[in-house]
Amino acid sequence: MLSAREYALLGYLIRNAGQVVTRTMLLEHVWDEHADPFTNTVRVTVMNLRRKLGRPPLIETVVGVGYRL
Numbered sequence: 001m002l003s004a005r006e007y008a009l010l011g012y013l014i015r016n017a018g019q020v021v022t023r024t025m026l027l028e029h030v031w032d033e034h035a036d037p038f039t040n041t042v043r044v045t046v047m048n049l050r051r052k053l054g055r056p057p058l059i060e061t062v063v064g065v066g067y068r069l
Contacts, residue, residue: 005030006049013059013069022066 002010008030013021023042027035035041046067050059060068 002049002052005045006052009045009049010053013067017069020062020066020068025066 009026012026012030024037026042027037031041046059046061050057053059058069062068
């Protein structure tokens with residue numbers, strides 16, 4: 001079962017499928033305005049979502065840029 005944040009993250013990635021979304025974009029659209037820009041919460045949430053979605057991995061890490069579905 002996905003958490004509310006994981007569900008929101010997946011929804012944002014689906015709406016932007018094929019495009020690279022940055023950590024900053026995710027913090028602005030999935031988290032709230034009080035999110036710490038230096039937090040690792042995006043990385044951890046993506047990791048947990050990947051684990052729950054299983055294989056093959058649907059979320060690609062674009063090194064130094066962000067994530068793509």
